[in-house]
Amino acid sequence: MNRPATPPTGLRARKKARTRSTLQQEALRLFLSQGYENTTVDQIARAAGVSSMTFFRHFPTKESVVESDDHDPLVVRLIELRPAREHPLDALRHALAEGLATVYATDRDTLFVRTRLVLRTPALRARLWENQHATERMLTAALAARSGQQPDLPLRALASAALAALTTALAVWVEGDGEAHLPTLVDEAFLALRP
Secondary structure (H helix, E strand, O other): OOOOOOOOOOHHHHHHHHHHHHHHHHHHHHHHHHOOOOOOHHHHHHHHOOOHHHHHHHOOOHHHHHHOOOOHHHHHHHHHOOOOOOOHHHHHHHHHHHHHHHHHHHHHHHHHHHHHHHHHOHHHHOOHHHHHHHHHHHHHHHHHHHHOOOOOHHHHHHHHHHHHHHHHHHHHHHHOOOOOOHHHHHHHHHHOOOO
């Protein structure tokens, strides 16, 4: 997931967003052409027309250029906009589906490449749990804010289940070389969570 949820304002913010996007695009291009392990930060920076120091101002590590995206604020906003009486799992399902539909329509190929890289690259796959833990906490906090309750165990369990459904759908999508319709796979995965 690559595009900011809201366009940055101001010349400096737009330039920073453009540099960040260029770094990610060039990194993905190089990872595809020569492999993740064979690509250096210096090569990515050079391809993007910036210094290695500039790369590290945007991304703390090589792994983060693949893992980082700006879609979390979009998902949080979509969760908070769901009706207060809606079951938290339904709120997650609808918010994630809407956010995914936006990304799928505009950045399908980038989403596929990034997901495939994470699932097939040991260095990235090893960081998956850490990233999912952070996402689970973000989803839990959004649910809690939406309902005015504490981020308790039941909300965390629902956020974890929703994240597992999404991650499984993404894995099945990549295993099928992206031929299936990802939003449909996500719907099917969420339906499996219902008794």
